[in-house]
Amino acid sequence: MIPELGHFALILAFVLALVQGTLPLVGAARGEARWMAVANPAAVGQFGLLLLAFLALMYAFVVSDFTVSNVVQNSHSAKPMLYKITGVWGNHEGSMVLWVLILALFGAMVALFGRNLPPTLKARVLGIQGLIGVGFLLFILATSNPFLRVDPPPLDGTDLNPLLQDPGLAFHPPFLYFGYVGFSMAFSFAIAALIEGRVDAAWARWVRPWTLAAWCGLTLGIALGSWWAYYELGWGGWWFWDPVENASLMPWLTGTALLHSAIVVEKRDTLKSWTILLAIVTFGLSLLGTFLVRSGVLTSVHAFAVDPERGIFILVLLILALGGGLALYAIRAPRLQGGGLFAPISREGGLIVNNLLLVTATLTVLVGTLYPLLLDAVGGGLVSVGPPFFNAVFIPLAVPLVAAMGIGPMLAWKRGDLRAALGRLWFAAVVVIVVALGAVWFWAGGPVLAVLGVAMGLWLVASALTEMAERIRLFRIPLVASWQRFTGLPRSAYGLTLAHAGLGIAILGMVGTSVFRAEVIEIMAPGEQIEIAGYVLTFDGVRDVQGPNYISNQGRLVAESDGNQFVLTPEKRWYPIAQMATTEAAIATTWLADIYVALGEPRDDGRWVIRAWHHPLVPWIWVGSVIMVLGGFVSLTDRRLRVGAPRRARIGASVQPAE
Amino acid sequence: MRRLVYLVPLTVFLALAIWLAVPLLEGRDPSALPSALIDQAMPSTDLPGIPGRARDASGLTDADLLAGKPILVNVFASWCLPCLAEHPLLMGLSDDGVTIHAINYRDDPADSADWLARHGDPFDRVGLDRDGRAGIDWGVTGVPETFVIDADGRIRYRFAGPLTPAILDRDIRPLLASLDQ
Incomplete structure (x- = not known):
């Protein structure tokens, strides 16, 4: 019933x-x-x-x-x-x-x-x-x-499927969908604006909170998914360029671009047709992700049961929504008049650089994801796509993006002064150079990319903090006055600092675990010890544990360093109904690093293969992501997004002051 | 002229949509990619082993593939999530006595040794294909892929994508049984 x-x-x-x-x-x-x-x-x-x-x-x-x-x-x-x-x-x-x-x-x-x-x-x-x-x-x-x-x-x-019986994986779809579907709001606003033939500052102000909310959800969803990949797959991999991961990354990249270009529409009444296009494309990429995952056109571990009929149905939906939207765009967008003019070196210019790099990055991910299909169409080829391809093209795009992220917020609207902006960033630059040189010294002969990565992450954090310090004129006026300025700032200013610094922290985590991880493999009898990165791990043996729908071999290890003690219980589980085995790694974190232990195969003599890893900075990937989301939420509570938008904006649209 | 610029997104999208629609409308199973190598002799293979692999550190050569009985060759990588999804099925086949060799595609040997130790090792021999050269010889378009090779060393079947119980029961087990006679 x-x-x-x-x-x-x-x-x-x-x-x-x-x-x-x-x-x-x-x-x-x-x-x-x-x-x-x-x-x-x-x-x-x-x-x-x-x-x-x-x-x-x-x-x-x-x-x-x-x-x-x-x-x-x-x-x-x-x-x-x-x-x-x-x-x-x-x-x-x-x-x-x-x-x-x-x-x-x-x-x-x-x-x-x-x-x-x-x-x-x-x-x-x-x-x-x-x-x-x-x-x-x-x-x-x-x-x-x-x-x-x-x-x-x-x-x-x-x-x-036992792989899906895991809290990290079980809870990330609702956040991902909140992000995907939330971008439908931006799409609906864009289409409605095209029908009305009017895009103004007020429109940008209304569309921004929905985009921001969707972006927060998507960021959180992606972070949870990568956290799952990290502890379920082991050895520090946290991103695999899997088609389904890419499907969520693409709308995230264009959604991030949309958030930034909507600011330009709101403040400067220009970049209108570009912003509308981004809104349509972002939702289109969300739909494309849904299509790729469910049609079976590409294979992935996350993919649901393959059904060509469903694939055709989603493709038709995609063509109607996106084709219709883009056709309307082709007819109406030429009539959208751009407003304020601006010099190339300006806040607007910086945001355009940000947009171009993000869209280029999206295109490379799109090409890489669809490449196996293309290869099929032309009958085979020489290049293979996997992490090597994405790392080779994505990192060169990320470097200028991060560099611009530090400078952009320092530039004035309309006409910026690059030299002055760089001058105000001297402190951030000094921090970055000192630490990067330190990293070179500490890690002589190490990969250049590691030093560059550390420098990029630090640059973001330091420049975001510098920008905030500039706004409140820290150390130039009395501290009390600085504090008053700080509390008087709009919430979106805190959002900017948090989101940019959060990304910097996440980048430090990504670099740290990729370059500095350590690993030990031992065949251990109960009572034996191994040492990794200053920790002594004592193996206490393995016992059988009965779970609700699985049976498990649960190992126990005690990790000790300078009086700190953790107990680690890695498991091997067998799910008799699904006829599948999974391994559950045990992770202890100090927030500066993770100790990660996995239980391997048993030996005939009662000894077990134990694998232990030390992943420096890896928790920062997710801490940074959460800080980014926090930045989004704080920005969402900004006064201008909540109250009195239409009346203020309608006046503002005609005599918008250059802030 | 300026108006034409605004038609670019629509044109690009429609081209993409048609391209995505063709394989679906042809009713082709996207994972059943035809292989030019079907019923051909398997490509000459001489790959080094994975040094840290516990079960057998030696590599994969033509001699292993000409075993005088039907065998499976699985192409996998530790960075590949679908490979993990199909892994329990390979473990099951191996337990049933099927000989499975593997080509470890574009991978770090230390990572793949860890991966095999952690999730189980169903493979007899694993050849390390670091630069993807062997993958080109075999016509691999992505990981995972699985080939069935008969006693005379000819490729009889190829499946691109993660194996499922249905594919094992429908294609692979019957083929192995018929080749074994």
Whole structure:
């Protein structure tokens, strides 16, 4: 009964989405206020119905209702409750329901909190959002019904893939989808603006919070995914240039570019058609990611069951949304008039450099990801794509990007003074040079890239802090006055410092673990010791542990250094229902480094292969990412994004002062 | 003229969409890439071994591949996530007595030795193909890929992408059984 209710709610949501995708758009074109007003209740109602459907599916998983085909294929009665719940979106059908639920959530938020939007813009945004919903709900109902029953029902399920039974992996899809789907808001705003034929500072101010929220979600999702790869795969790999990882990285890169170019539209009333294009492309790349993962065109460990029919359906959606959007862009964008002029050396100029580099980086990732397909089309070739390709092209693009990230915020709008900006960065430059030289001395003969990487990370942190110090005139006016300036800054200024410094910290982590890791492999009997990077590890032996749906060999090691003591319990697990084994590494962190231990094969004489790694700075990758997200959230609470935007902006749009 | 610039994104996208649509509309299984090498003699192979590998540190040569019985050759890399996904299936095949050799594609030998020690080692011989040269000889487009080679050293089957239980039961096990007679 409850699965049928969920199915029925899905169908009703589809019908409401049809209403939301037609009446408000026609109403906005004809100026019929009542038709436009339909958008609000339709958006909220659609969210309510999809929430109902999602909860119905979750209920089926929680009570292990094995009359539902989806539950049979992805769950088991002995599975821990946590993974029963996360199993809802650990499969193709359920994850699509989550996808449309988040889409409807964004629509409902616009309906409820977008009170100060002009009525026609709001109606059009919600209308476009409704049309996207129509496409995806039709996709679910036609090809991927999660509520399909089986008859006769089996006694128990076939269990979720054990690799997916992991907190890092279980929780990253909701964040990723929040990011992907959130960019649909930017897309809807862009299309609505093209229909209206007007893009101004106010528009940029409205679109920014949605983009920022989506960006935060995507950043967090990517960070969680890479954290999973790190502890599940071992030896310090945290990014594998897997097609699915690339699919999430591409919208992140263009989304980052969009965030920055929207600032230019808001402050300087220029770069309009470029910003609109970025909004369309960013959502397009999110859809492309969905297509690549689910059509089976490219293979990946994250890929769901391959089904060409689904692939064609998503491709048609992609063509309708992106092709339609880009066609509208080709017709309307030439009429968007650019506003303020600016010199090449200026804040705008810096942001254009940032945009060009980010878009180039996106293109290289796109080419690398689709390369196997291209190779297939032309019948074989010589170059292979894998980490070597991406590292070779991505790092040369990242270096100028990071260099520009330090200088850009120092430049004035309209006409900047590069020499003065560099002059104000002398402190950051000194820090970077001293530490980089120190790294050369400490690591004589080491790879140049390591020194360069350390310098890049430090440069970002130091320049972000310098920028903040400049704003509050630290040490030039009394400290109390500096503090008053600090507390008086807009929240977006804190956001900038946090996000840029966070990226710098993450880069230091990436470089640290890639270059300075150490490793020991020993065949150990209980009681024996090994030493790694100043830690003494004592092996206490292995015992059998019975888990809820697995059996495990659990090793125990005690790590000791200068009175610090950790217990590490690496495991080898066997999942009898899924017939799969997994290894669970044990990680102890000091925040400056990780001690990482994996249990290998047993020997006949009762000894075990033990592998231990020392990964310096690796936690900083995720600490840095979290700081970046924090920067995004702080910026999201900025006053100008919350209150009084339209009235101020409408005045501001005509006499926008150059700040 | 200036208006034409705004048509560029649409044109690029449509070209991309058509290109993505063709393999889907042809109804081709994207992983069943035809190999020019099917029913040809396997390419001449002489690869060094992985020094740190516990099971067998010697390399992969033509002599190993001409074993007088059907064997599998798996192309893998430690940086490849799909390889991890198919790994338990290879472990299962190895437990059933199937001989599996491997080409370790564009990998760091220390990383692949760790990977094998951690996730289990189903391979008899592993040849290290650091620069991808052997991958070109074998026509490899990505990792993982799996080949079936008969007793006379001819390639009889190729699968690109991670193996699944369905592919094992549908293609590989029946082929191995028929070749073994």
